Amino acid sequence: MPSKRLSVVLTRRLPEVVETRLTELFNVKLRLDDTPMTREELVEAVQTADVLVPTITDRIDAGLIGQAGAQLKLIANYGAGFDNVDVATARTKGILVSNTPGVVTDDTADMVMALMLAVTRRVQDGLGVMQDGSWQGWAPTAFLGARLGGKRLGILGMGRIGQAVARRAAAFGMQIHYHNRRRLRPEAEEAIDATYWDSLDQMLARMDVVSVNCPSTPSTFHLLNARRLQLMKPDAVIVNTSRGEVIDENALVRLLKAEKLGGAGLDVYQQGSHGNPELRAMSNVVMTPQMGSATREGRIEMGEKVIINIKTFADGHRPPDQVVPSML
Structure with a gap:
């Protein structure tokens, strides 16, 4: 030079x-x-x-x-x-x-947990009534969400960020499962007590929460398409802090509207988009503006x-x- x-x-x-x-x-x-x-x-x-x-x-x-x-x-x-x-x-x-x-591994993993908790504990609903002044006081059946302890977490993409998510989720008492292009070495898998699924379809059908942590490549474009999203349990939650293109966003909207998914926490959206406008109107969807590494x-x-x-x-x-x- x-x-x-x-x-x-x-x-x-x-x-x-x-x-x-x-x-x-x-x-x-x-x-x-x-x-x-x-x-x-x-x-x-x-x-x-x-x-x-x-x-x-x-x-x-x-x-x-x-x-x-x-x-x-x-x-x-x-x-x-x-x-x-x-x-x-x-x-x-x-x-x-x-x-x-x-360098953003821990920051992004923290955001995964934040979105996971926000959706499952209905934080957005609670914020809404506090901000508009409509809260009428505590009630035994108000804002009932779900605890993370004991739930199955399926991690799609077990690289640096996926493994950081696994360690955090384990501290919440979640059971760790994952699908990856390549299976982790036995010692790495044992360190996070994770169960490997060779079949993404089979994993999706059994998870309570799915975290998308794989990169955007031609092979991962709409990896979670309509068919795969329909495999998920009707009360399952999906969290995406990776790339919006991994999920078929329109199919996600349809399933959420039909109450065939429990909710979604999204920090990324399809390229050139701020997210499908219909997502913003859903109380069981938490959307953040690409804050994962912020x-x-x-x-x-x-x-x-x-x-x-x-x-x-x-x-x-x-x-x-x-x-x-x-x-x-």
Whole structure:
């Protein structure tokens, strides 16, 4: 790599401490308004930057990468996911892609439990009557929910976050089950006292709560489709903090309206969507605005990962968090 300082373009505002450190190390073009870049702005960025730092909401697709200048050599994604980047096309153009894995594991797992409790304990109903002033006082049969202890939790995707969810759920007395592309090693499975299901269909039919923690890939698009959602128990709860595309959202709405599912806790929605409007009207659905990784500590650590990836690349080495074909 040339000795000149790399030109780095950020597509969004990042924590101030991260922006300051990046500016110390590189020639950085900061995003002054905390709004997504337009397509035209993204085109300009890939035509001028040595390194692009997009976020998971920026679509770095084949068409955009095809317009990139020869100087663009690294896309340092600010996020654990990388489905927003066409990694295969980038690879054909000699552009490396990195991400920020691991740093939001605990934050996301905490959000899973928060959503699980909010749905099963009817927190949204309680908040509603307190906020509108209609609460008439305590009653023995009011706002009856369900306890988590003794319930079966089915985790779809037993990576870092899935295992962190399992440890938290076990502390609540839940029985841990999981379906994963590959079964965990025996010692890892034993450590979280988890039961593996080779058949996703069979697992879904027996769970009280299902937590979606798998990545978004072509093979997981609508993995929970109408047929699979219908396999779930009518009082079962589904929680999704992973990617909205894993669930067929329209099918989920139909089943919730028909009272064939007990409820849902959602932090992610189908791409380009803020969630089906019908979901917002359902008292047994808790929706949050992609808050799974929203802690100050987590967002700063994500930025530190981006810095390490760019600095390592600038020093002529492979970024430690480079996305490789086996991850796709």
